[in-house]
Amino acid sequence: MIQELIKVALAARERAYAPYSRFRVGAALLTSGGEIYRGCNVENASYGLTCCAERAAVFNAVVSGERKFQAIAVVSDSDDFCTPCGACRQVLAEFGGDINVIMCNNKGEYAECKVAELLPGYFTLDPDADKPGHCTNTDCTNTDRR
Ligand SMILES: [Zn+2]
Numbered sequence: 001m002i003q004e005l006i007k008v009a010l011a012a013r014e015r016a017y018a019p020y021s022r023f024r025v026g027a028a029l030l031t032s033g034g035e036i037y038r039g040c041n042v043e044n045a046s047y048g049l050t051c052c053a054e055r056a057a058v059f060n061a062v063v064s065g066e067r068k069f070q071a072i073a074v075v076s077d078s079d080d081f082c083t084p085c086g087a088c089r090q091v092l093a094e095f096g097g098d099i100n101v102i103m104c105n106n107k108g109e110y111a112e113c114k115v116a117e118l119l120p121g122y123f124t125l126d127p128d129a130d131k132p133g134h135c136t137n138t139d140c141t142n143t144d145r146r
Helices: 002-013 052-065 086-093
Strands: 026-031 035-038 070-073 099-105 110-114
Touching: 002 035, 002 052, 002 070, 002 099, 026 052, 035 052, 035 110, 052 070, 052 086, 052 099
Parallel strands: 070 099
Antiparallel strands: 026 035, 026 070, 099 110
């Protein structure tokens, strides 16, 4: 399944819109039901509006009714493993710290770990809790919100 995810991510990378950085990224997100959703980075002349491939894949899946994910593969053109940025780590964590992240290089090699390992103490909100939010890092001493 990992090889299939990488293959889909590579195909998604071909759709990347990256005229400014020329750093093309593709992502393939596997749902708990076995469906795969693609994402690519979409840059903008107003750089801050750029959206990464990982978030594009998550949003693509969510708009299709998916909310439970097993894994995501991320590929770029780089020799280095392509790791999700901080924003994408938080967006992935929204759907579970145990999502497997498969970070690939341009040689087809990869490293993998869980979202919670990439973003320890990621922020969560419990929709039923009295408090507005909390940090998932149990070692953090500043977890109470005012
Ligand atoms: Zn990102």
